[in-house]
Amino acid sequence: ETGVTQTPRHLVMGMTNKKSLKCEQHLGHNAMYWYKQSAKKPLELMFVYNFKEQTENNSVPSRFSPECPNSSHLFLHLHTLQPEDSALYLCASSQEGAGGPGETQYFGPGTRLLVL
């Protein structure tokens, strides 16, 4: 595997379900991110982990719960979601502190989530 991988690629869940999204980066980076992309809206940063420590939480509802067990893996735990949470969830990674182009964020393929 190379780059940033995400599973599952598609997910349909009911509002009472609990599910988890997984992200893995194979780039040796030290920072990982969760973004939400909805139609006609810009990419919204949800969470940032830098050296496994959460450094950003952009007012995300508690029904989204991130977990970063190590610098290569990132999870997004989902519970009691709402239909408006249906979107493309993207994971990204970067090497913070590298300076210049080394701090570019690279994205995974995303998980398309539909909440019924």
Added chain:
Amino acid sequence: QKEVEQNSGPLSVPEGAIASLNCTYSDRGSQSFFWYRQYSGKSPELIMFIYSNGDKEDGRFTAQLNKASQYVSLLIRDSQPSDSATYLCAVREYSGAGSYQLTFGKGTKLSVIP
């Protein structure tokens, strides 16, 4: 509220023409600027980045930055139908406590007509 503005388009250009995509940003202290391309149903992929005022060329792509005007653009020469996608402008901004984040525009949808 830091903002990145892009014309949502769609921008239609004939094959072989130059496509010009524009982006303005509100944070005067921003230092790094990125252009991503996103095909329908896919994730964003980096095209190029720019840090210094002026032009930066990479193949058919040229990024232009004017920090005084808080303006960054992407030119695509000899546009091809395969360039049809949404182009996202992203600005790297300091978010406090030693952390940086990317703020994205809504993207400009480009359509290259054969």
